[in-house]
Amino acid sequence: MPEFAVPFHWRNFRKRYSLIGSRCPVCGRYFYPERHICPVCKRTVKIEEVMFSGKGKVFTYTVVRVPPEGFKIYAPYIVAIIELEEGAKITGQVVDCDPGEIKIGMPVEAVFRKIRSEHESGIVLYGTKFKPAK
Numbered sequence: 351m352p353e354f355a356v357p358f359h360w361r362n363f364r365k366r367y368s369l370i371g372s373r374c375p376v377c378g379r380y381f382y383p384e385r386h387i388c389p390v391c392k393r394t395v396k397i398e399e400v401m402f403s404g405k406g407k408v409f410t411y412t413v414v415r416v417p418p419e420g421f422k423i424y425a426p427y428i429v430a431i432i433e434l435e436e437g438a439k440i441t442g443q444v445v446d447c448d449p450g451e452i453k454i455g456m457p458v459e460a461v462f463r464k465i466r467s468e469h470e471s472g473i474v475l476y477g478t479k480f481k482p483a484k
């Protein structure tokens with residue numbers, strides 16, 4: 351599947367730019383990406399769409415030193431699983447942070463940055479990244 355095809359991005363545009371997930375009204379858990387069936391309650395519930403604050407902390411991370419094609423100019427870079435304030439976890443790149451300075455538990459906040467350029471199509475992709483919170 352061509353992950354970076356244009357229709358994919360149109361469909362996901364709003365979610366990518368505003369960090370929208372969902373919340374189960376039964377147990378109150380938050381999910382990102384959004385879910386329509388709560389995996390905890392094990393039944394179909396009307397999931398509320400919620401916008402996350404973007405604040406969270408580093409749950410775990412890895413430093414990528416040998417990146418895939420298209421990401422070479424960013425190496426080395428940090429990819430972390432961020433535990434959002436609301437409890438959902440999201441994978442994202444951590445920017446404005448030296449790979450030697452990131453720590454588990456470090457507070458971070460979401461920022462919108464360029465993810466990569468599609469050289470052939472001219473499409474520039476933006477998405478959620480995280481930076482150390484002040």
Ligand SMILES: [Zn+2]
Nearest residue numbers: 374377388391
């Ligand atoms: Zn639930």
